[in-house]
Amino acid sequence: MKKILKRSLTILVSSLMLTSCTPPLWFIKDDTGSNNYKDRQQLVFTHLWQRGSTNYTEINNLIKKFNESDIAKELNVYVKGDGINFWDYWTKVDLSISGGNAPDIFIHAVSSTPTRINQLLNLTAMHDDDVANGRDTLDENEMFFPSQINDISRYAPDGKSMHAWPFSSTVRVIYYNKDLFKEAGITETPKTWAELDAVSEKLTKYNTPGDVNSGYAQVGFDPFTSEGQYIHQWGWLANHSFFTEDSNGRPVPHFNDSTLIENLNKVYSSYVRRDDKARENLQKFMSKEAANSKNPFLTQKLAMVISNEGLYTTLKEANVDFEYGVFEIPPMDESCNYVNWSSSYSIELFDNSKRSNTSDKVAEQRNRGTWEFLKYMYQEEFQEMIANAGFMLSNRTFYDKFIYNDPIKTDLANAIANTREAEFIKAVPNWTSDIQTYVNSIYSYPNGKSVEEAMNNAQKLIISKIDQYYSVNGK
Incomplete structure (x- = not known):
């Protein structure tokens, strides 16, 4: 797995490189506002934008904006960002999952999603619950190409549910x-x-x-x-x-x-x-x-x-x-x-009902919180940040705004329909x-x-x- 990741994540590395004139990492504050939400249930979002890296400020601002939203207040949750440098990231995330201390939200590789699928939140079920309860939601079939959905859903226990979403798209x-x-x-x-x-x-x-x-x-x-x-x-x-x-x-x-x-x-x-x-x-x-x-x-x-x-x-x-x-x-x-x-990246939510020493009530609260944060990540402002960081968007509903104004990106995006992950x-x-x-x-x-x-x-x-x-x- 490490060999595949190192080969195929070149674009990710380039978008996360430290800038040459950033201050020492200990000097840079965590400005997600997490210190203000100690009475709320914490949700950990592990990502690759460590302190001092390009887009660190942007990701923090977006997390803070979610924490100040009505839905975060209603659910009594807040998201705490946990940025890890690229080379340590994959090992640390995998060890935290296997060690029983999985982050609530994390970026990984679509190719290895099947190894974690029994520990992940069923996102299709979360969507269906939104529809049943009249909540605003997002439809995976509108956001992603059929090939992207199939690369994830075919490994689900029922052969059709999504237990991860494509975070970005890789095309060759x-x-x-x-x-x-x-x-x-x-x-x-x-x-x-x-x-x-x-x-x-x-x-x-x-x-x-x-x-x-x-x-x-x-x-x-x-x-x-x-x-x-x-x-x-x-x-x-x-x-x-x-x-x-x-x-x-x-x-x-x-x-x-x-x-x-x-x-x-x-x-x-x-x-x-x-x-x-x-x-x-x-x-x-x-x-x-x-x-x-x-x-x-x-x-x-x-x-x-x-x-x-x-x-x-x-x-x-x-x-x-x-x-x-x-x-x-x-x-x-x-x-x-x-x-x-393709060898694309996924965004995955740990199913808190699988977490030891967690009550059903808290597990449901945390799962709803991570689901709402995931939906927030696929809104325009967050998708614009991802596009500006050099990623190829997986959410095609924003191609008109961030892709189709560029002829090269347009041709790259058109090739996504023919992508395929290795079996x-x-x-x-x-x-x-x-x-x-x-x-x-x-x-x-x-x-x-x-x-x-x-x-x-x-x-x-x-x-x-x-x-x-x-x-x-x-x-």
């Missing part, structure tokens, strides 16, 4: 250099893998024109650079399912199916990786860029790259002098579906990172494995982990 798309496209006479973005590879060839240049031995001066597209390095992304783009179930409900892995290997071979034999010489050229090209601490897309040495919404923030901050755009990663062919790996498999919860060693070995220069060798190894690993899980846990 292809960024492209419009100036280089224009220079090469390319007028349309590619719609299939074959078109993408053909465009890459047109955009690839050699140090000596036409001489493959001279090395790359400019690379059109490498499918495995940056956020393109994950094998499940490419499998999904070929309509491949990595897991099915046997008659006993046990997961059956499919990492070395012939159709998957066939399609992966197409990707791994892309123009800039098509043979040993091409792979050598690519290795030297990327090593040179890394040695110079340069992002090859920003320096216009790489014409297209798979990345998430975080690259847009980087491009704006770098104030690059070229035009760029984004398009969805093309599927393998026209018979396949558009899909991109949660209880026996192998970290399967995407478990196989990455084998994925990285494929045709790596100079002694890499073939696709078939690597995926056979991945299949054996996942089978062994599944067998080990069931030998310990039984059915």
Whole structure:
């Protein structure tokens, strides 16, 4: 889980970095007004905006505003913010939950929500209770795309209730250099893998024109650079399912199916990786860029790259002098579906009826309080703060105000409808990172494995982990 989080939370880190001229953390006051509410029931909101970080003041002001609201007074509750630095956050939250001292409200990863689902408040039930009692409420079906709802609800005990809401959205798309496209006479973005590879060839240049031995001066597209390095992304783009179930409900892995290997071979034999010489050229090209601490897309040495919404923030901050755009990663062919790996963040409410030494009355009070605070978080002012912090909003009801006035954000938002979280498999919860060693070995220069060798190894690993899980846990 830690490996997945560290890989996929780049945008979160950048939005939470400490500013260079903030005062010492002990000097910064907790201005949520919590000292004024000692007669109320405390609700702890654990988040990633620690003292001194960007947006710390904004999050505190929003918490304070909720604490002063009529609903907080009516329920006799107040929210106390608990900001933790990024690198310690995940361990501390997980330990607090497992240790019986879970925060009432916390940010986490959608991919791991199923591991906590039996301890979380049923948000669909809270919505239904609002409707039954004539209270103002929010409808998850109006706020989120169906794919976002399915990624959470399918793991619920009833297979349909929401026990978390998407806090923000992560999308993986292809960024492209419009100036280089224009220079090469390319007028349309590619719609299939074959078109993408053909465009890459047109955009690839050699140090000596036409001489493959001279090395790359400019690379059109490498499918495995940056956020393109994950094998499940490419499998999904070929309509491949990595897991099915046997008659006993046990997961059956499919990492070395012939159709998957066939399609992966197409990707791994892309123009800039098509043979040993091409792979050598690519290795030297990327090593040179890394040695110079340069992002090859920003320096216009790489014409297209798979990345998430975080690259847009980087491009704006770098104030690059070229035009760029984004398009969805093309599927393998026209018979396949558009899909991109999301790895988004969730907001979750601990079910206080599961908390030891808590009366039913207090549990109900705290659950209503956290639910009202959650609804408050999805109102305009809070959503504006999240958008300004660099996150891609999950609540699409505010896209008109905070997204659709920006063409890049608009294209990013349009791709959310095709996002997908990696399947949660209880026996192998970290399967995407478990196989990455084998994925990285494929045709790596100079002694890499073939696709078939690597995926056979991945299949054996996942089978062994599944067998080990069931030998310990039984059915």
